[in-house]
Amino acid sequence: MTGTPQIEFSDVDKHYGSFHALKSIDLTIPKGQFVALVGPSGCGKSTLLRSIAGLEKISSGTIRIAGQTVNDIPPRKRDLAMVFQSYALYPHMNVRDNLTYALRLKGIAKDERAKAADDVAKIIGLEGLLDRKPKELSGGQRQRVAMGRAIIRQPKAFLFDEPLSNLDASLRVRMRKEIRALHDRIGSTSVYVTHDQIEAMTMADHVVVMQAGVIEQQGPPLELYERPVNRFVAGFIGSPAMNFVDATVTDDGTKVVLELQSKPTIAIAGQLEPGRKVTAGLRPEHIETGDPSAQDMAPIMIGAAEATGATTYLFSDDDPELIIVTDGANLIKQGETVGFSIAPERVHLFDPGSGRALTQSGG
Amino acid sequence: MNDRARNIALFAVALVLAGIYLFPLYWMYVTSLKTNSSIFAVPPEFLPGTPQWQTYALIWDEANIPRYIFNSLFIATGVTLVTAVVGSGAAYVLARYRNLWIDVALFVILMLQVLPPSLMVTPIFVAFSSVGLLDYPRIATILAISAKTMPFFVILCRAAFMTIPRELEEAALVDGNSRAGALFMVVLPLARNGILVAAILIFMQGFGEYVYSTSLIADNRLQPASIGMTNFLQPNVVTWNAIMAFAATYVTPILALFVLLQRNIVSGLTSGALK
Ligand SMILES: Nc1ncnc2c1ncn2[C@@H]1O[C@H](COP(=O)(O)OP(=O)(O)OP(=O)(O)O)[C@@H](O)[C@H]1O
Ligand SMILES: [Mg+2]
Numbered sequence: 001m002t003g004t005p006q007i008e009f010s011d012v013d014k015h016y017g018s019f020h021a022l023k024s025i026d027l028t029i030p031k032g033q034f035v036a037l038v039g040p041s042g043c044g045k046s047t048l049l050r051s052i053a054g055l056e057k058i059s060s061g062t063i064r065i066a067g068q069t070v071n072d073i074p075p076r077k078r079d080l081a082m083v084f085q086s087y088a089l090y091p092h093m094n095v096r097d098n099l100t101y102a103l104r105l106k107g108i109a110k111d112e113r114a115k116a117a118d119d120v121a122k123i124i125g126l127e128g129l130l131d132r133k134p135k136e137l138s139g140g141q142r143q144r145v146a147m148g149r150a151i152i153r154q155p156k157a158f159l160f161d162e163p164l165s166n167l168d169a170s171l172r173v174r175m176r177k178e179i180r181a182l183h184d185r186i187g188s189t190s191v192y193v194t195h196d197q198i199e200a201m202t203m204a205d206h207v208v209v210m211q212a213g214v215i216e217q218q219g220p221p222l223e224l225y226e227r228p229v230n231r232f233v234a235g236f237i238g239s240p241a242m243n244f245v246d247a248t249v250t251d252d253g254t255k256v257v258l259e260l261q262s263k264p265t266i267a268i269a270g271q272l273e274p275g276r277k278v279t280a281g282l283r284p285e286h287i288e289t290g291d292p293s294a295q296d297m298a299p300i301m302i303g304a305a306e307a308t309g310a311t312t313y314l315f316s317d318d319d320p321e322l323i324i325v326t327d328g329a330n331l332i333k334q335g336e337t338v339g340f341s342i343a344p345e346r347v348h349l350f351d352p353g354s355g356r357a358l359t360q361s362g363g
Numbered sequence: 364m365n366d367r368a369r370n371i372a373l374f375a376v377a378l379v380l381a382g383i384y385l386f387p388l389y390w391m392y393v394t395s396l397k398t399n400s401s402i403f404a405v406p407p408e409f410l411p412g413t414p415q416w417q418t419y420a421l422i423w424d425e426a427n428i429p430r431y432i433f434n435s436l437f438i439a440t441g442v443t444l445v446t447a448v449v450g451s452g453a454a455y456v457l458a459r460y461r462n463l464w465i466d467v468a469l470f471v472i473l474m475l476q477v478l479p480p481s482l483m484v485t486p487i488f489v490a491f492s493s494v495g496l497l498d499y500p501r502i503a504t505i506l507a508i509s510a511k512t513m514p515f516f517v518i519l520c521r522a523a524f525m526t527i528p529r530e531l532e533e534a535a536l537v538d539g540n541s542r543a544g545a546l547f548m549v550v551l552p553l554a555r556n557g558i559l560v561a562a563i564l565i566f567m568q569g570f571g572e573y574v575y576s577t578s579l580i581a582d583n584r585l586q587p588a589s590i591g592m593t594n595f596l597q598p599n600v601v602t603w604n605a606i607m608a609f610a611a612t613y614v615t616p617i618l619a620l621f622v623l624l625q626r627n628i629v630s631g632l633t634s635g636a637l638k
Binding site: 078105 | 528530531535536537544549552
């Protein structure tokens with residue numbers, strides 16, 4: 001998906017006193033795209049989003065919205081809509097006034113505003129609640145009001161700051177779909193902050209992974225999953241998380257020996273310097289299990305097994321343990337030795353020092 | 364049973380304390396209704412014989428009560444307005460920013476609260492007289508009292524502002540409001556209770572103020588009731604009943620206001636802003 005850029009960051013830095021919250025951020029968000037910002041707590045996602053909104057003043061660099069440099073433009077003139085984690089509904093106004101507050105500020109007539117509120121209420125399923133105060137709503141309903149407040153006008157972009165984190169799990173899954181559907185229907189640009197990588201992967205066209213104020217990698221969800229550029233991204237994307245095992249390249253350079261109790265050897269896609277120390281990254285769902293005596297199988301001791309019905313999680317008897325996700329029908333028990341294998345192109349290799357990916361497997 | 368006994372005991376203690384505390388008030392009302400002779404009766408009479416209501420009618424004109432009360436109201440209103448307008452602004456800034464300067468400012472404000480008016484009155488008098496403010500003694504008094512009431516108001520108001528999430532204001536900014544607009548349309552309505560309560564307390568302080576008024580207002584016609592009452596004490600004849608009637612006329616309205624609003628005042632003080 002490419003289009004004209006709607007939001008552009010070039011070399012943006014943000015300091016809070018001596019704390020460097022955003023470090024030379026370069027990011028282009030094309031018009032119409034749904035972009036997710038993910039990363040661990042405190043990595044600067046909210047700061048990035050808030051600097052788009054103008055709620056945070058950046059220290060250097062430029063931010064452009066629809067081609068216009070907005071560094072010195074106050075939030076009210078940026079024409080964006082934002083959904084806050086706490087929803088930030090105005091407690092002293094009823095739902096209708098909350099929804100139409102932005103229209104009122106634009107000087108739109110009262111009956112027109114009321115009509116807009118009715119339309120939006122229909123879209124987000126809030127009919128009949130328009131006269132209530134926010135405190136008379138459930139958490140999910142408040143969330144909808146916050147969404148409605150954003151979609152009632154046609155902003156240049158929607159900004160979401162962890163909008164679903166206060167909802168229970170099932171509602172979260174439903175709202176995920178609804179938000180994405182709304183985005184597609186309105187056809188606007190959305191920037192969505194979350195610390196939940198599944199949310200990011202399922203909702204977004206483009207995922208930006210951040211850590212400590214730096215963009216580690218950005219790209220389509222599957223690209224991040226298949227070709228993480230470093231160990232951080234590899235561990236952050238995917239659930240359960242990728243296994244990282246210290247390994248040594250064999251003499252012919254086409255295999256690695258994993259530092260597990262059973263010292264299994266697995267093939268890798270490329271060729272590496274013999275004897276080199278690496279970190280091997282194996283996704284739990286990419287590991288196949290089988291008969292340990294079979295030819296291309298490496299043996300491994302099972303320390304624990306958790307059957308959930310659909311899938312079974314195997315934990316090897318190592319420290320740190322290797323996690324394997326297998327079919328639920330796979331009846332492997334604690335203490336058994338099983339064989340495992342993984343396709344060479346699915347083995348990720350990282351430099352143990354820098355954490356950078358050594359070969360780009362899968363392609 | 365034990366709990367009950369303890370509750371009763373506590374209630375009794377509270378009752379006794381309230382009795383001790385409120386006795387002067389009671390004595391004021393009772394004395395104002397006594398005859399001059401029964402005031403000095405030994406042992407003291409705790410109930411007036413026949414209430415002497417005419418004392419009130421008598422002093423109303425004789426003691427210029429309407430004028431004094433007007434002056435008191437004028438000063439109290441002025442103090443409340445100045446304090447509320449300047450103080451809410453200051454409290455808002457102090458609530459919204461966090462840095463070293465804000466901490467310094469808060470400390471200085473608390474220091475101001477510590478300084479007694481009797482200490483401040485001389486420098487204020489000198490300063491006001493040099494800028495000619497003493498030609499407008501009531502205005503001068505309003506300014507002086509406001510300086511005294513300001514810290515208390517700012518601290519109370521700041522607490523009220525701090526209970527309002529910053530995100531609400533930010534939402535208003537993103538929705539298209541200016542900083543000032545967000546303050547007036549979102550923050551102030553939500554902090555209203557806290558501000559009102561603080562303002563009422565300030566009004567009461569202004570209404571009863573004595574030290575600055577007596578030092579800055581020389582003209583009898585401009586003096587508030589707190590001073591009017593002492594003017595009323597004549598050198599030779601001590602007409603306690605008249606003085607107490609004056610006092611009762613002076614404080615009853617403000618007491619009534621307090622009783623009417625006490626529920627709001629208490630909840631406003633304990634919770635800052637109500638949602
Ligand atoms: N006003 C501020 N003053 C100083 N430091 C701040 C301020 N706001 C944020 N920070 C710091 O900047 C960093 C990034 O904060 P930010 O809120 O962007 O994190 P985040 O990625 O949104 O985290 P979370 O997932 O917990 O919301 C944090 O380490 C935080 O402590
Ligand atoms: Mg955040």
